[in-house]
Amino acid sequence: MSGAQKAARAAESRDIRNRWLLSAPALLIVIVAAVGPLFVMLLYSFMVKGDYGDVKFGQFSLDGWSSVLFQRDIFDDTLGLADAHLAIIWRSIKLSFLTTLFTAILGFPTAYFIATRPAKTREIWVFLVTIPFWTNLLIRTFAMQQVIRNEGLLNNALVWLGIIDSPLQIMYTDTANLLGMTYVYLPLMVLPLYASIEKLDFRLVEAGYDLYANRLQVLRRIVLPLVSPGIVAGSILVFIPSLGAYVIPRVLGGGKNMMLGNLIELQFGAGRNWPLGAAISITLMALVMIALLIYVRNAARSGAGHA
Amino acid sequence: MSAEQRQRAIEIRGVSRIYGEGEHRVTALSGVNLAIAENEFFTLLGPSGCGKTTLLRLIAGFDFPTDGEILLHGEDIAPLPPFKRHVNTVFQSYALFPHMTVAENISFGLQMLGRPKDEIKTRLDEMLELVHMTAMRNRQVNQISGGQQQRVALARALAPKPQVLLLDEPLSALDYKLRKEMQVELKRVQAETGITFIFVTHDQEEALTMSDRIAVMSNGEVRQVGTAREIYDQPSDRFVADFIGESNFLEGEVTTVSETSARVKLSSGVEIDASLPAGKTPSGKVTVVIRPEHASVGEPGPDHLNGTLEEAAYFGTDTHFHIRLDSGDLFTVREQNVRSVRDQHRKGERIAAHLGPSAAQILKDRS
Structure with a gap:
């Protein structure tokens, strides 16, 4: 090996070492603050629950995991499905899916509108979309409550217009959860959609029209496939926090319409069943990962051949 | 058809x-x-x-x-x-x-x-x-x-x-x-x-x-x-003549008009024959267009466009002669290169552009 080669190799390894050093603080935070607690959660889920919360450290048990889906009958002690948990898991998946769908349906025209404005005014529209982020989530959720409660804006307006006779019960229903989540997570769908529609080459749209595709066909055959990366990104950004939503179902859904986030909180709080809480947390994480894998796979297939 | x-x-x-x-x-x-x-x-x-x-x-x-x-x-x-x-x-x-x-x-x-x-x-x-x-x-x-x-x-x-x-x-x-x-x-x-x-x-x-x-x-x-x-x-106006190919534009005045051409007295006093634009009989002041390849360089004389050679640019197959006419206009002549006439003309030399038959064309008054 010549001297020059040696020097080059030394410079390269120094370079790599420097990069590691530079990224060390970030890596440390990720390991300590994310991977560490997850590991603790995993451990807790396999322990015996403590009498007043906490776990009996070192005492192994699968009770936490089995009670995610199963429960012992109070009378004959037989193992049956935990209907309440299943209902909550199903509600979380259903509402998250619907939230993703509604934010996409509402977000797409919005993002398309913004992306087709003149460059000068586009930034103003994007800015307007981000305004809700200025306010705390809890406050926005209470604002939603003011709109949909029995004596709220919506019901009062509908009664005043004579469309309904008595107020609609929206609060403390799945509809309330859905409305709240759609409202709160809509910007998370609009922004990535906007980013990918803005990159769309509108000459392709013209080419579509030129080749006898009507508006619907251009949307389905050209625009949607090309902005699919934005749809995927937006869906991920909406679906994941929806699945773990806590504040919104707490305020709008009430006790009857819990979602996974509330169930976890219940187990760590009043339920005093930390192993179960930990097991549900990990179940939630697994659900998110499965959803992500399915989504990314489908997206990769339908989006093959273009970035 | x-x-x-x-x-x-x-x-x-x-x-x-x-x-x-x-x-x-x-x-x-x-x-x-x-x-x-x-x-x-x-x-x-x-x-x-x-x-x-x-x-x-x-x-x-x-x-x-x-x-x-x-x-x-x-x-x-x-x-x-x-x-x-x-x-x-x-x-x-x-x-x-x-x-x-x-x-x-x-x-x-x-x-x-x-x-x-x-x-x-x-x-x-x-x-x-x-x-x-x-x-x-x-x-x-x-x-x-x-x-x-x-x-x-x-x-x-x-x-x-x-x-x-x-x-x-x-x-x-x-x-x-x-x-x-x-x-x-x-x-x-x-x-x-x-x-x-x-x-x-x-x-x-x-x-x-x-x-x-x-x-x-x-x-x-x-x-x-x-x-x-x-x-x-037959470019119809100055824009077309200028945009398509290279052109020389000269101002002049129509003296006599025949069926297909006219005598045009240029500002330098030289009179040339120029063909008429389609569907128009010109009179008075006109612009005449001459393509560089429709002229050739030669000895000065009373019936030619006389001037001084400013530049001779060699382009392989042909040479472009840029002549400063006595009227002050710049006139370009493009000549095919023939081995024997190589390097015959020098910068600053007195020279003339000789116009071939029907080289000049009167533009519809537009400029």
């Missing part, structure tokens, strides 16, 4: 396109009239911003005229959306669908027209054959070269058998050699398919070599329509 006698594929009647209002008002096209015959290779030629692309977009339906009619085989298509016009476009950037293969791109139009599957397949094979892309049918369009993308764009636009094919500077992204090849290719495809081509370009050489007829445009107006020869040999 002349272009006028053949069936008209496209007729543009008094078409204007005005953008914006008030002080932001921009006139992209004003009162354009054109008739393009079936089977014709028709070129819209002009500098950027002259309105040629706007006119093409109006025919395609991506934009709508402020005023006027666009007739496709006698039917006004100006209010129709692009997907209801039997006209297809080859885009400047090709605009191929990046998420589809070559074959999918080419079949797209036929699919949208709802043609039966076996017809689409036959037509697809035909088109792939026509543009020599059969081997590439299953490639993604970003995996093929620029020239191949060009062929796919052409095949995609031709597949639905449009009544008129619009080509928006389709060769401008290709390098010189490929451009030459594609010029020949386009002519061949047009001859084979018999479809009317409307070709937009700013490249005069491309226009002259490929077109049956050319419309020279400037500032949203059509300045002259004619065959390549008509436009080159």
Whole structure:
């Protein structure tokens, strides 16, 4: 090996070492603050629950995991499905899916509108979309409550217009959860959609029209496939926090319409069943990962051949 | 058969396109009239911003005229959306669908027209054959070269058998050699398919070599329509003469007029013969245009354009002599290089431009 080669190799390894050093603080935070607690959660889920919360450290048990889906009958002690948990898991998946769908349906025209404005005014529209982020989530959720409660804006307006006779019960229903989540997570769908529609080459749209595709066909055959990366990104950004939503179902859904986030909180709080809480947390994480894998796979297939 | 006698594929009647209002008002096209015959290779030629692309977009339906009619085989298509016009476009950037293969791109139009599957397949094979892309049918369009993308764009636009094919500077992204090849290719495809081509370009050489007829445009107006020869040999105004090829312009005054030509007394006092513009009998002050290759350098004399040689630029096949005439005008002569006359003239030498017969042409008063 010549001297020059040696020097080059030394410079390269120094370079790599420097990069590691530079990224060390970030890596440390990720390991300590994310991977560490997850590991603790995993451990807790396999322990015996403590009498007043906490776990009996070192005492192994699968009770936490089995009670995610199963429960012992109070009378004959037989193992049956935990209907309440299943209902909550199903509600979380259903509402998250619907939230993703509604934010996409509402977000797409919005993002398309913004992306087709003149460059000068586009930034103003994007800015307007981000305004809700200025306010705390809890406050926005209470604002939603003011709109949909029995004596709220919506019901009062509908009664005043004579469309309904008595107020609609929206609060403390799945509809309330859905409305709240759609409202709160809509910007998370609009922004990535906007980013990918803005990159769309509108000459392709013209080419579509030129080749006898009507508006619907251009949307389905050209625009949607090309902005699919934005749809995927937006869906991920909406679906994941929806699945773990806590504040919104707490305020709008009430006790009857819990979602996974509330169930976890219940187990760590009043339920005093930390192993179960930990097991549900990990179940939630697994659900998110499965959803992500399915989504990314489908997206990769339908989006093959273009970035 | 002349272009006028053949069936008209496209007729543009008094078409204007005005953008914006008030002080932001921009006139992209004003009162354009054109008739393009079936089977014709028709070129819209002009500098950027002259309105040629706007006119093409109006025919395609991506934009709508402020005023006027666009007739496709006698039917006004100006209010129709692009997907209801039997006209297809080859885009400047090709605009191929990046998420589809070559074959999918080419079949797209036929699919949208709802043609039966076996017809689409036959037509697809035909088109792939026509543009020599059969081997590439299953490639993604970003995996093929620029020239191949060009062929796919052409095949995609031709597949639905449009009544008129619009080509928006389709060769401008290709390098010189490929451009030459594609010029020949386009002519061949047009001859084979018999479809009317409307070709937009700013490249005069491309226009002259490929077109049956050319419309020279400037500032949203059509300045002259004619065959390549008509436009080159009898430019109707100074813009056309200046834009197409190189030209010398000299001011003068008509002294006598005969049936086909006139005597023009130039500002230097020299009198020359100049042919008359079509359909106009000039009088008084006129502008005369002389192509550099229609003059030769020679000894000064009373009947010639006398001056001083400023520069002799050698171009391989020919030499450009830039002569400062005694009138102050700069006059260019282009002479083919013959071995024996090499290096005969020196800078600063007294010299004259000798005009060949019918070298000078009087422009319609426009400048």
